Amino acid sequence: MARDEVAEALSALEAHKREIGAVKISKFFQDDPERFARFHIALDDLIFDFSKHRLTEKTFALLLDLARSARVEARRAALFAGEAVNATERRPALHMALRNLSGKPMFAEGVDVMPDVVAERGKMEAFAEAIRSGSIKAANGERFTDIVNFGIGGSDLGPKMAAQALAPFVADHLTLHFVANVDGADIGDTLKRLPLSTTLFVICSKTFTTLETMTNARTARDRVARTLGEKAVADHFCAVSTHLDKIAEFGVRSDRVFGFWDWVGGRYSIWSSIGLSLAIGIGARQFQEFLRGGEDIDTHFLEAPLERNIPVIMALLGVWYRDFWGFSTLAIIPYDERLGRFPAYIQQLDMESNGKSVDLSGAPVTMATAPIIFGEPGTNCQHAFFQLFHQGQTIVPVDFLIAAEPTCADPAHHQLLLANCLAQSQALMQGRALDEVVLRLQAEGLSSEAAVALAPHKAFAGDRPSSTLLYKQLTPRALGRLIALYEHKVFVQGVIWNINSFDQWGVELGKELAIELAPIIADGARSTRGLDPSTAGLIEAARLLAKTEV
Numbered sequence: 290m291a292r293d294e295v296a297e298a299l300s301a302l303e304a305h306k307r308e309i310g311a312v313k314i315s316k317f318f319q320d321d322p323e324r325f326a327r328f329h330i331a332l333d334d335l336i337f338d339f340s341k342h343r344l345t346e347k348t349f350a351l352l353l354d355l356a357r358s359a360r361v362e363a364r365r366a367a368l369f370a371g372e373a374v375n376a377t378e379r380r381p382a383l384h385m386a387l388r389n390l391s392g393k394p395m396f397a398e399g400v401d402v403m404p405d406v407v408a409e410r411g412k413m414e415a416f417a418e419a420i421r422s423g424s425i426k427a428a429n430g431e432r433f434t435d436i437v438n439f440g441i442g443g444s445d446l447g448p449k450m451a452a453q454a455l456a457p458f459v460a461d462h463l464t465l466h467f468v469a470n471v472d473g474a475d476i477g478d479t480l481k482r483l484p485l486s487t488t489l490f491v492i493c494s495k496t497f498t499t500l501e502t503m504t505n506a507r508t509a510r511d512r513v514a515r516t517l518g519e520k521a522v523a524d525h526f527c528a529v530s531t532h533l534d535k536i537a538e539f540g541v542r543s544d545r546v547f548g549f550w551d552w553v554g555g556r557y558s559i560w561s562s563i564g565l566s567l568a569i570g571i572g573a574r575q576f577q578e579f580l581r582g583g584e585d586i587d588t589h590f591l592e593a594p595l596e597r598n599i600p601v602i603m604a605l606l607g608v609w610y611r612d613f614w615g616f617s618t619l620a621i622i623p624y625d626e627r628l629g630r631f632p633a634y635i636q637q638l639d640m641e642s643n644g645k646s647v648d649l650s651g652a653p654v655t656m657a658t659a660p661i662i663f664g665e666p667g668t669n670c671q672h673a674f675f676q677l678f679h680q681g682q683t684i685v686p687v688d689f690l691i692a693a694e695p696t697c698a699d700p701a702h703h704q705l706l707l708a709n710c711l712a713q714s715q716a717l718m719q720g721r722a723l724d725e726v727v728l729r730l731q732a733e734g735l736s737s738e739a740a741v742a743l744a745p746h747k748a749f750a751g752d753r754p755s756s757t758l759l760y761k762q763l764t765p766r767a768l769g770r771l772i773a774l775y776e777h778k779v780f781v782q783g784v785i786w787n788i789n790s791f792d793q794w795g796v797e798l799g800k801e802l803a804i805e806l807a808p809i810i811a812d813g814a815r816s817t818r819g820l821d822p823s824t825a826g827l828i829e830a831a832r833l834l835a836k837t838e839v
């Protein structure tokens with residue numbers, strides 16, 4: 290029934306798109322001086338501007354109809370009620386409980402999880418503080434100076450991104466490192482930089498079986514045992530997982546083990562003990578501020594009406610472009626150097642959640658799902674791929690992120706940063722018409738033939754949509770807000786597409802095949818017979834190349 294209503298809402302939007310298809314965003318601004326007021330939302334010091342979009346009041350109303358027809362509100366209630374919204378794994382997705390600082394009960398399939406959440410958070414924060422203050426020491430009795438986080442995907446991207454984002458809040462006497470790749474260069478280069486005798490290794494893995502993380506952790510363990518002695522392993526390792534039994538086998542002391550729960554997806558786990566390295570770096574108080582930012586957005590997402598609900602609107606705009614305009618990408622461009630890893634973090638969040646081809650019933654999904662997410666910090670990307678944004682044939686909707694004021698950076702630089710960010714969204718939207726370019730070139734002294742010949746190269750079609758998220762400062766709380774906004778955006782899109790945003794079966798096949806290939810690669814004499822000819826050919830070529838003198 291709901292899906293029939295969705296189909297109707299989609300047809301209404303299709304018809305509406307035909308009506309407004311040729312009208313440019315700049316025309317909407319000319320016709321409505323109140324457009325910014327109408328199409329922005331202020332959540333105290335966070336502003337979401339969505340006025341530079343291919344959107345009229347009618348588009349907005351029809352998109353909201355789509356959300357209602359997909360039962361976004363009911364599904365949101367099911368999410369927060371801890372129902373098993375992750376149907377294929379028969380689990381809730383209750384990461385919001387981890388940032389529930391209000392203490393009110395939250396239930397996972399009927400059981401209040403808050404007592405366990407609060408206890409585990411308290412244990413993790415106390416450990417983080419003890420490492421920071423030096424009351425827990427390295428085997429040689431000195432204070433720890435370096436923290437190495439082993440993890441991959443959600444067990445790496447979150448802490449790594451947040452540690453960089455919140456660098457001004459990290460204690461001066463601590464250096465945080467992140468090792469993810471099974472490529473030996475990652476751990477090898479990191480170990481070279483480390484003062485091993487004052488380094489704490491944090492093994493983060495929800496499953497505690499992930500090949501990359503366990504391989505890196507074992508390499509580090511061997512190095513510690515060889516260099517500092519086997520007894521030092523207990524002092525220099527701690528671990529975070531939902532599989533506490535597996536940690537014991539590794540030799541981590543039981544009081545240095547931090548848990549979380551299977552209702553926390555890997556890409557939603559930064560709020561859990563997976564945030565341990567971050568908490569060590571910024572301290573428990575700031576870690577709680579980070580959680581508070583996430584909690585702010587949960588409250589907003591739950592309480593704001595759909596038409597004033599930032600993640601809902603972000604989601605609807607994404608569906609509008611992905612499904613009606615055929616725009617298959619979304620660029621996330623933080624004008625914030627310290628948010629350099631934010632696009633990669635959201636890339637996992639969005640693409641691992643919604644990169645799906647079947648709906649909840651297992652039938653082929655009828656709409657295009659997750660966009661391809663990419664991005665780099667501004668202004669750097671202006672001097673790289675923005676050429677295509679402005680004049681390429683592919684339209685790339687952009688999310689710009691910028692602080693109103695810098696955190697520990699020169700204010701004069703920040704003014705230029707802000708000017709560039711705003712100029713880019715303005716240029717993308719307004720463009721520069723051909724006849725205006727001709728006139729400008731003539732004013733610069735070109736003949737009219739030369740001006741006409743050059744003008745097409747210098748003209749900008751404009752009408753390229755973007756949103757801007759403006760926040761006061763990149764504090765822990767602001768970062769928590771930004772992450773949670775995207776989490777709920779991804780959830781709402783999953784509801785509209787009728788897919789499960791909380792599983793990730795697509796990563797499994799490659800893992801399985803790698804396990805099968807690993808022994809063939811390790812043993813140069815093993816036959817490659819039975820493999821597909823390309824894979825066999827490449828293995829044999831690699832064997833040959835490895836033996837060739839350069």
Ligand SMILES: O=P(O)(O)OC[C@H]1O[C@](O)(CO)[C@@H](O)[C@@H]1O
Nearest residue numbers: 442443444494495496499555796
């Ligand atoms: O925390 P784990 O279990 O090591 O998994 C790491 C990552 O691997 C994935 O399962 C994908 O391979 C992600 O979903 C997850 O964030």
